[in-house]
Amino acid sequence: MKGIFIMDIKNTNFDLKQTADSGQCFRMNQTGDNQYGLIAYGKYLNLIRMDEDTVRLGCGEEEYHQIWEGYFDLVYDYGSIIQSLLSGEDRFLSQAAAYGQGIRILRQEPFETMISFIISQNKNIPSIKNCIERLCERFGDYIDCKERPGGGYYTFPKAEILAGAEAGELRKLKLGYRDEYIIKASQAVADGSIDLDELSRCSYEKAFMKLKGIRGIGDKVANCIALYGLHHIEAFPVDVWINKAIKEFYNGSFDSGKYQGYAGIVQQYMFYYIRHLYAKGKGD
DNA sequence: ACCCAGGCCTGGA
């Protein structure tokens, strides 16, 4: 009844490298040539780039439809958005869209997204990844795994677990001053005073305000959680890189309202492209 | 040693 545990996905706008390097997720890593491994929703998924527009997922059909099709937003048509950007008059955006046309906006677990982006503040991406792995090793569940190079892995911790963690324990994981932010946010989720599933169903504006009520979550982090965890694709996170792009290519002001309803996708192309423009010493 | 990182909070103009 399970069938073969391989799913080939045909999609012209699904690039593993671009998605893994897009800064949305911190547990999708390259494991070989054209090969990536992802830990999410308590599972490990192997992904292989087969050719231009084919990705092979190491999962069965049931798991695919239950988790990964939504996770990678594969039913959504990114092609038409890219086409409109390519034919638009904004030169920077058309180049950005052309460069990052394989990026997808992920539907990550809301709680993991919330904690991950609380950690992200004032850190670079490699450092964020290291912190998250340490957090998972210390507070997540160990899962035995044969498909994964390196064997078993740790799931992202549950809110109830982190809610009961001690600040000192988190400090040992090099989370710095974010320790109390993480504990308080986890407690809010665990005791029900914030309902992340409800926030994914309500409006972006309401979700944004509710998230900002949590200590350690400001405009930028709230928008990241809204976009990558709650799939409010109108959210437009502004970080140091987006600011760089706005300063350099838009004379200091950019109106994301021109892309009503999908500004977050536009933001993602901008982020990925501006980082590429500034990248030094790394061929690609 | 130095500077910056997918920022946020507080306090003072």
Next chain:
DNA sequence: TCCAGGCATGGG
């Protein structure tokens, strides 16, 4: 409303 400084720590 806007800005400066502090924050805990690792990566480059």
